[in-house]
Amino acid sequence: MGGVVAENTILTGKHFMNGDEACAEGAIAAGCRFFAGYPITPSTEIAEHLARRMPMVNGVFLQMEDELGSIAAILGASAAGMRAMTATSGPGLSLMMENIGLGIMLEIPCVVVDVQRGAPSTGLPTMPGQSDVMQARWGTHGDYECVAYAPWSPQEMFDLTVLSFNIADRYRIPVFLLADEVVGHMVERVVIPSSEQIETWERKRPRVPPGEHFAPFLVEDDDLVPPMVHAGEGYRIHYTGLTHDEQGYPDMSAERHHHLVTRLVNKVRINQEKMIITESYDLEDAQIVVIAYGCTARSARRAVREARKLGIAAGLLRLVSLWPFPADQILEYASNQQTFIVAEMNLGQMSREVERCIKRPVSGVVHAGGAMIPPGKILAAIQEAAR
């Protein structure tokens, strides 16, 4: 990604930092050198941290006039070859939605961090929420597939930010980091590895030199990802949010539209195994399967542990990635009429998705947001199910 790497680029070592700062350091470690954002609680520390850090690493920190500008600016920077990120919360994510669709249509990689708070509307700015799950999935108009990760700790704010950049670049898509206020503001130990240990997946680049015929949206490989040209490289490319052909030219036909949108959707679907991450706790013999993600998974982990002490065969499936939806991983534990409990800080966004997947009702431990769901509430649901 160019530029001289300063000594202090990657803060290798053990730190005590909050999740927002860990996310910012993850971006720096991943080679992100362009951040554009608009201050919004509870994501502001990411912008504040990068305002200090970007100048140290020859990067650009840009405070925009609004979130519409922030997402447009990172798409422009990424189109010019930089790894780029923005960070926001629910209201800002709502404003970004149109250009997230542009990123999908132009196949421009970027990372969009959403530190979720109580919603809808202004909601609870300083308090946690997990209710943007479906906004990320369906918020921009049209058909698309979404990739979103839900960190449960400051360490994962670092790790999953790095991964988000890799997935974004590898598959030419915007990637969401769906954090929440709890993990954003929680201070914990964060271990930052050495630069050699931080994996960086390169963008696929054109295989012909400028001047030779090149169709920037022609798929050359089975993964359905076309090579990416950056601004100013001499290929004279055209990018348009209109339905376009392989040359990038507008093509206003139903056939082309179906062909293009289907490819963009399939690009994620056929590669989803490389995107999906789940973690299992005590699930081997579990008759009660708890599903949770983000900060709520911390409560769920505790609840499952307590249940085991009480002799209840409960386990936790933690969704590290929310999208693409980990249907196979869930079905693996649904073969024996296990009871499913979904705990989440919204009124059942993932519960409904799990029901759709396992084709039977699940029991939801839900809350509209504002405070973490306590372990006791999840434990009570486990005990109820065990009765």
Place this chain on the structure above:
Amino acid sequence: MSAPIIVEEHPLDILIRADRMPHIWCPGCGIGIAMRCYAQAILESGIAVDRHIVVSGIGCSGRVAGYMNVDSYHTTHGRAIPFAMGIKLARPELMVTIFSGDGDLVAIGGNHLIHAARRNIDINVICINNFNFGMTGGQFGPTTPKGALATTAPYGNPELPFNLPYLLAASGANYVSRWTTLHARQLKEAMLESFSKRGFSFVEVLAPCPVGFGKSNNIDDGLEEMVLYRNRCVLVDDGDVREDELVIDLREDQPIMIGKFIDRDRLPYQPVKCSAD
């Protein structure tokens, strides 16, 4: 009438995507003239064509990005400027120009326009002003004169318009000029000047929209509007004009001030850098 001369090549062939022709613009539209001036300016700029980038938003003028044979980005409605800022800050050596219309840049994108000018970021904006939303069929916009008819102003536009040079001057742009599609040579020169100017440059281009604005306001075709430009335009030499003198209402027989209004050297935006010590 003399016979047409058919030539094999045109000097601007390398800059226009011939395979994208015919264009979508209506008979009498001025956007093509302004695009031709832009192409000519690129050719004369002395800057390698591959370093020129054009970014457009949505609307008739937004289609310019698709017709220019340079790296070109046809983005979303109103967001061409922040997208272009991203490119410019990622690759400062590129010559980044936004080519779009008044509806895109001033209505839905107005906030980005004034903030980019305030930052004085080193990008160029070519703003076609045809006094209405053309692509959607002639609705009033932020440049439509008060009282003018439009499809969404059937009783006359109840709103006062923006005065673009004044807005951009107040916002902080380093370079502000206004020409019309009648003034092709001056317009090209203004674009060339905006390329060489550091900081935010804004070139307003008054352009006929006979099908959108004209038909509702008794301007029968593009030629009639060009004649009107010729009869009314007054060149401002010293850049010193009062705000009210910059007002344009094509329905009134009043002077249209054109020329260069602002040419100054405020420091352009630079991202903060820590010294490497």
